[in-house]
Amino acid sequence: MNKIYSLILMFFIFSFSWSQDQLNVIDAITHKNKVVFTCENKSKISLEFLDSKNIKFWFSPNGEFVRNNESFAVINAVFDENYTINVNESSSVYEVFTEDLRVMVHKSPFKIQIFNKYQRLILGDTVEQPYVVDGTDIKTSKVLRQDEHFFGLGEKTGTLDRRGKSYTMWNSDKPCYSEKEDPLYKSIPFFMSSYNYGIFFDNTYKTQFDFGKDSTDSFSFSSPDGPFIYYFFYGKDYKEIIKSYTKLTGKPIMPPKWAFGWAQSRGLLTNETLTRDIAQEYRERNIPCDIIYQDIGWVEGLQNFEWAKEKYKNPKKMLSDLADTGFKVIVSQDPVVSQATTKQWEEADAKGLFATDIRTGESYDMPWPWGGNAGVVDFTNPKTAAWWGDLQQIPINDGVKGFWTDMGEPAWSNEESTDRLNMKHHLGMHDEIHNVYGLTWDKVVTEQFEKHNPNQRVFQMTRAAYSGIQRYAFGWSGDSGNGEDVTDGWANLANQIPLGLSAGLGLIPFWTTDISGYCGEITDYPEFAELYVRWLQFGIFNPLSRAHHEGNNAVEPWLFGKQAEKIAKASIELKYQLQPYLYSYARQSYDTGIPIMRALVLEYPKDENTFNIDDQFMFGEYLLIAPVVEEGAKTRSVYLPKGEWIDYNNPATTYNGGTTIKYPVTLETIPMFVKAGSIIPKSPIVPYTGALKNAPVILEIFPSNNMNSFELYEDDGETNNYKNDEFALTKIEAENAPSILKVDIDVPQQNEFKTEIRNYLLKIHTTSKPKRVEINSNQIKPVSPSKISENLNTNFKESNYFFDEKNQLLMIRLPDTKLRTEITIFN
Template structure:
C-alpha cells in the first residue's frame, strides 16, 4: 500500500511539474520576415528569417527583447532584405514554409521543430520544457538522434566529433593543457551537425554546450545571463553552413603573403644579438625563413612599446638589416600597464583607460605573470583606441611588421579566479566582457594599424578570442606540449591536429600550433629530435608555421642534429614550394570562410567514417595529409575516402578508396596523397617569399584516366588590402583527355587591376610512358636536357622545350607565360 501511495505521489508530481513548466502559446504577431510568439508565462520567442535557410531565434524571458550591448560577433543579418514569410495557423500549431525548410511551432505545449522540404526532421525541441528559466539563466534542450554527430566550437581539445561530450565557453589560460582539457583560450560558440544544420549562440557569458553527455539523446546549451540569441543555419553540406556563418560574422582577413612562410621564435628571443645570430644561421644553412618573433621581454615596461636598451643597441638598424636579408620581425603585446611602468600607468589611470574594480571604483589591481601587478587596459572604451594605436605605431615606424597579442584572456582569469568578476569595463561587468576582451583588443590593434598605415595588410596573431576574430586577427593554439617531460609530448602533438581542424571550422583559417610544443625544458636535443621533426612535419602544413618554445629553450632546426636539420629543411622547403597552392586557398578562405586545414567530413560529408578520423586532414582541397604522431613507428594507418588516390611521395603508386592503408613510414616520411586529376601550383624553393624576382610557376599534374579536372590559380600583390577591392589575377588551368592523349589548357588570366609577373610556366606531369611528341598551340616542342630546363626556369623567357625523365616517370615542359591562352597537347 505504501509503495502504491509513493507511486501516486510521484506521478502527481510529474504531472504538476509538466503543467507548471511547459509553456503555451497565447498569441503571435508577424512582421515581414519575423514572427513573435507570446507565451503564457510572459516570455516571448522571436524568429527572424534571414532568408529561406537561415533563422535567428531570440528567446526573451521577460518579453522585452533588449540587450546590454550590440553583438560583438554579428555584423550582417541582411541575407535577403526583401525576404518575407507567411504564417499558417491551425488549432494546434503555426507553420512557416520556405524554399528549403518547414518550421512548425506547436502551441500546447510550446515547442519548435524544423524540417527540410522532404519532411526530414533537422532540429527540434524536446517535448517537455524546451526552454528552462532560472533567474537570468536560460537553457534550451533539443532532441538528439542516435546517428547525429557534431563538429565545431572552435579551438577545443579531444576528438573532432563532439557527440557525448560537454564544453564551456570561458577563455582560459591553460599552459601545457591536456588532450581533454576544457575550456581553453578561445570561445567560438558555433557548431555543425551531420543533419545539415549549424548553430551559433550569440552570447558572451559563460555558456555551456552538452552534446548528449548528461542525457544521451539530448542536446542542450545555456547562458547564465544576457540576451539568449542563437542562429540556425541550413546547408546541403558543411561548406554551405560555414559560408552562412561567415556571412553573419564577417570574412576572414588575408595575411600578407610572407606570413605564410616559416617563422622562428622562443620565449627568451628578446635581444638584438641573438636575433641577428639566428637570422645569420638560417641564411648560412639555406633553410627558408621569413619571420623572427620577439617575445614580451623585448619591451622596456609593460606595455609602453619602448625597446629595452640593455638588450637592443639600435632597434631600427637591426630591423633594417634584417629586412634586407628578407626577415620580418613580429613583436609581442600584452593588454596591461604594469604599475612599475609608473609614468604610463599614471597616464592610463588618470585618463580612465583602465578596467575598474566595482568595489572601489579604482583601477583593478591585476596580478600579472611578469612585470608585477598591472592595470588592465579597457579596450571597450572608445577613447582608448587612438591612445593605444599611437603607442603601437612607434614600433611599426621602427620597422617591425606586426604583432602577436598574447595573454588576452586576460591571463590568470580562469574559472577559479572569481575575483576577476569584480572587473568593471566601460561596456559592462567582466562576466559579460571576459570572453570578448581579447576580441576588443584585437579590433583596436587592427583598426589602428590600418588607420596609421593605409592600405597595408595587417599581421596580428592572437591567443584569446571570440567569434568574429577573423575580421581582425589570426590564431595560434597557445601553450601546448608536455611540461613535465618534453620528450613525452606525443599525445599533445596528436591533439593539435583535431584542435587545429576545429579551429578552422570556427573561422580561424590562418592558424598555427607552437611547433615543438611550448611547454617543457629541453635537456637532451638528441632525445627530443624525433618528436621535434614530427611536430614540424605537421607544422609546415599550418597556414602560419611558427616554431616556438618556452623560456630559453631554443628550437632552431640545426640544434637537433644533422639528420633532424636535414629533414626539417626538407619539410620547410616543401611548404615554400606549395605557397602558390596555399595562397589560392587563402583567398578561398577570405571569400567563403572555408578553412585551409580541412577535416575529412568537410570534403566527404557523406562518408560515415570520415568523422572518426582525427589524425589526418586535407590541406586545401587537393592534398590529403596524414602526419606521423607516434613515436618510433614503421607504419601508420591512413584512411582514403572514395576515389583513386595517388601517393604524392611516390606517384607511381595509386590506391582505390575507400580503403584503410597500413602505410610504411620512416622519419623522412610525411604521408601525402592527391586524388587522380589533381593540379598543384608550386614555386621554386627560395630563402624567403618573393626573394626570386621572376620565379617560374610550376604546375604539378597527376593525370586521371577517367575524368577532367581544373584548378584556378589566385594571385595578388601580397601586401596591400587591394584584395578587398577584388584586385587580383585568376588563371584557370584545365586537364582533359581525348583518344589517349592529354590536353592542358591555361586560360588567359582574368586580371583586375593586378598583373602577374614576367615568368615561365613549368609543367610537371606524371606519365608512365614517354610521349610521342608535345605541342604548344599546335607547334611541336623540342626536347631539351633536364639541366637546361631547371637552370633556366627563372631567367630565360624565350626557351621552350620538354624533357621526359624515365626513372621518375615525369614529363617536364617549360614555356613562357605570355598572359595569353596556352594549349598543350601530349601525344602518346
C-alpha cells in the same frame, strides 16, 4: 497549521516550475520576415528569417527584446532585405514555409520543429522542458538522434566529433594543457550537426554545451545571463553552413603573403644579438625563413612599446638589416600596463582607460605573471583605441611588421579566479566581457594599425578569441606540450591535429601550433629530435608555421642533429614549394570561410568513416596529409576516402579509396596523398617569400581518367587591395584521353593587378615517353635536363620539353604569354 503552509508552498513551487516547463503560445504577430510568439506567462519567442535557410531565434522570458550590448560577433544580420514570410495557423500549430524549410511552432506545449522540404526533421525542441528558466539562467534542449554527430566550437581538445561530451565557454590560460582539458583560450559558440544544420549561440557569458553527455535523447546549450539569441543555419553540407556563418560574422582577413612562410621564435628571443645570430644562421644553412618573433621581454616596460635598451643596441638598424635579407620581425603585446611602468600607468589611470574594481571604483589591481601588478586596459572604452594605437605604432615606425597578442583571456582569469568578476569594463561587468575581451583588444589593434598604415595588410596573431575574431586576427593554439617531460609530448602533438581542424571549422582558417610544443625544458636535444621532427612535419601544413618554445629553450632546426636538420630543411622547403597552392586556398578562405586545413568530414560529409578521423586532414581540396604522431613508428594507418589516390612521395604508386592502408614510414616520411587528376601549382625553393623575381609557376600534374582543374590566385601580397578584388585568377584545366593529354592555361582574369613576366614549367607524372608535344598546335623540341630549367627566371622565349624516364616525369617549359595556351601531349 505548519502542514497546511507546507502544502501551499509546495503548490506554488510546483506551479512556478510547471510554468517554466510548459510554455503555451497564445498569440503570434508577423511583420515582413519576423514572427513573434507570446506565451501565457508573457514570455516571447522571436523567429526572424534571414532568408529561406537561415533563422535568428530570440527567447525572452520577460517578453522584452533588449540587450545590454549589440552583438560583438554579428556584423550582417540581413541576408535578404526583401525576404518576407507567411504564417499559417491551425488549431494546434503555426507553420512557416520557405523555399527550403518547414518550421512548425506548436502551441501547447510550445515547441519548435524545423523540417526540410522533404519533411525530414532537421532540428526539434524536446517535448519536455524545451526552455528552462531559472532566474537569469536559460537552457534549451533539442532532440538528439541516435545517428547524429556534432562538429565545431572552435579550438577545443579531444575528438572532432563532440557527441557525448560537454563544453564550457570561458577563455582560460591553460599552459601545458592535456588532450582532455576544457575550457581553453578561445570561445567560439558555433557548431554543426550531421543533420545539415549549424547553430551559433550569440551570447558572451559562460555558456555551456552538452551534446548528449547527460542524456542520450537530447542535447542542450545554456547561458547564466544575457540575451538568449541563437542562429540556425541550414545547408546541403558543412561548407554551405560555414558560408552562412561567415556571412553573419564577417570574412577572415588575409595575412600578408610572407606570413605563409616559416617563422622562428622562443620565449627569451628578446635581444638584438640573438636575433641577428639566428637570422644569419638560417641564411648560411640555406633553410628558408621569413619571420623572427620577439616575445614580451622586448619591451622596456610592460606595455609601453619601447625597446629594452639593455637588449637592443640599435633596433631600427637591426630591423633594417634584417629586412635587407628578407626577414620580418613580429613583436608581442600584452593587454596590461604594469604599475612599475609609472608614466604609462599613471596616464591610463588618469584617463580612465583601465577596467575598474566595482568595490572601490579604482583601477582594478591585476596580478600579472611578469612585470608585477598591472592595470587591465579597457578596450571596450572608445577612448582607449587612439591611445593604444599611438603606442603600438612606435615599433611599427621602427620597422616591425606586426604583432602577436598574447595573454588576452585575460591571463590569470580562469574559472577559479572569481575575484576578476569584480572588474567593470566600459561596456559591462566582466562576466559579460570576459570572453570577448581578447576580441575587443584585437579589434583595436587591427583598426588602429590600418588607421596609421593605410592599405597595408596587418599581421596579427592572437591566443584568446571569440566569434568574429577572423575579422581582425589569426590564431595559434597557445601553450601546448608536456611541461613535466618534454620528450613525452606525443599525445599533446596528436591532439593538436583535431584542435587545429576544429579551429578551422570555427572560422579561424589562418592558424598554427607552436612547433615543438611550448612547454617543457629541453635538456637532451638528440632525445627530443624525433618528436621535434614529427611536430615540424605536421606544422608545415599549418597555414601559418611557427617554431616556438618557452624560456630560452631554442628550437632552431640545426640544434637537433644533422639528420633532424636535413629533414626539417626539406620539410620547410616543401612548404615554400606549395605556396602558390596554399595562397590560392587562402583567398578561398577569405571568400567563403572554408579553412585550408580541412577535417575529412568537411570534404567527405557523407562518408561516416570520416566522423571519427582526428589524425589526418585535407590540405586544400586535393592533398591528404596524415602526420606521424607515434614514437618510433614504422607504419602509419591512413584512411583514403572514395576515389583514386596517388602517393605524393612515390607517384608511381596509386591506391583505390574507401579503405584504410598501412603506409610504411621512416623519420623522413610525411605521408601525403594527392587526388588522381589533380593540378598542384608550386614555386621554386627560395630563402624567403618574394626572393626570386620573375619566378616560374610550376604545375605538377597527376593525370587520370577524371581530371581536375585549378584556379591559381595571385595578388600583391602586401596591401588590402584584395578586398577590392584586385587580383589575377588563372584557370588551368587538363583532359586525359587514351593517346592525348591536353593542358589548357586560360587567359588570366586580371583586375588592377598584373602578374610578372615569367615561365611556366609543367611537371607531368607519366609512364609514357611522348611521341610529340605541341603548344597551340606548334610542335616543340626535346632538350637536355639542364636546358629545360636553364635561366627560368630570365629567359622567356624558350618552349621545349624533357622526358625523365627514370622518374617517369615529363617536363614542359613555355613562357607565360597571358594568352590562352593549349599544351597537347601525344603518347
